[in-house]
Amino acid sequence: MGTDIGGLLQKRKVELSELSNQVVAIDAFNALHQFLSIIRQRDGSPLVDPMGRTTSHLSGLLYRTASLVEAGIRPIFVFDGKPPDLKSEILNHRKEVRESAREKWENAKVEGDLEAAYRYAQASSKVNQEIVEDSKHLLSIMGIPFVQAPCEGEAQAAHMALKKDADCVASQDYDSFLFGAPKVIRNLAFTGKRKLPGKNAYIDVEPEIIELDETLGSLGIDREQLIDIAICVGTDYNKGLEKVGPKTALKLIKKYGNIHAVLREKGIEIEAVDTIRELFIHPEVSDDYEVKWNKPDSEKLVGFLSDNHGFSVDRVEKAAERLKAASGAKQKTLDKWF
DSSP: OOOOOGGGSOEEEOOGGGGTTOEEEEEHHHHHHHHHHHSBOTTSOBOBOTTSOBOHHHHHHHHHHHHHHHTTOEEEEEEOOSOOGGGHHHHHHHHHHHHHHHHHHHHHHHHTOHHHHHHHHHHTOOOOHHHHHHHHHHHHHHTOOEEEOSSOHHHHHHHHHHTTSSSEEEOSSSHHHHTTOSEEEESOSOOEEEEOTTSSOEEEEOOEEEEHHHHHHHHTOOHHHHHHHHHHHEETTEEOOTTOOHHHHHHHHHHHSSHHHHHHHHTOOOTTHHHHHHHHHSOOOOOOOOOOOOOOOHHHHIIIIIITTOOOHHHHHHHHHHHHHHHTSOOTTGGGTO
């Protein structure tokens, strides 16, 4: 998802301990997609409760967020609002991909090909309204703040970072930089070993940090030119130019200055290119939000996760204690927690 400009960005591995006392605006849909994709059984089936309702996202939110809080990180989850009309084509395409993956997943399970089943199952995951509402409820009783964006969650998270209400944004996608996020953390929702698709090999997945100014300086461009590069490559709002990857796009923008000059030189058009640029330069965001961390409510956590969704009471209580202990620990900015 998003634009494929990662190869141009300056990345640096980072330990969670280095993010202590940092407020991190997390792209909630991005994190939930990761939880739904990765927290699965061997045949690709998601975790479910006794009623058959998916709980992979709840498990990820509870235990991974507890780990982040223990590391001294203060997370804020930012949820997507209504997507721009220009995004309808890519959303329809993603729906088709999910439906196709689900069909292949079912076939692979019948054939007993667990590796293929798991792979297709990951591609079939979807964040629906029930998952969103359950996630918001869980965060509220965990004492973790969340913000509802009017439009793109990444844009709202970037806005909060630019306002200094957050120190950085956490997302797997690179669109955050197009929206102006000064600093982005990747691989925050999941770390450890990850199997390469179709190969009997694993890679280490560790958090990494990317700073916008550092990247722009190394490339010798400004943010609007980075947006133009992304438009050349392709974004959620447009298809990229034929046979143009990030390196070629960088050369074109540095040579001609901007997307309009590139299109004139090539004699081609990108529909609504000015509207696309405006969506990134001046995205729809809101200042109508409040960020406040509260103490977790152990009783409500047990009621929601254990009584309602079949989670182990002991594990939920231990997670609640981890949250309480971490949020109550002595920190430089303790007054911001509660």
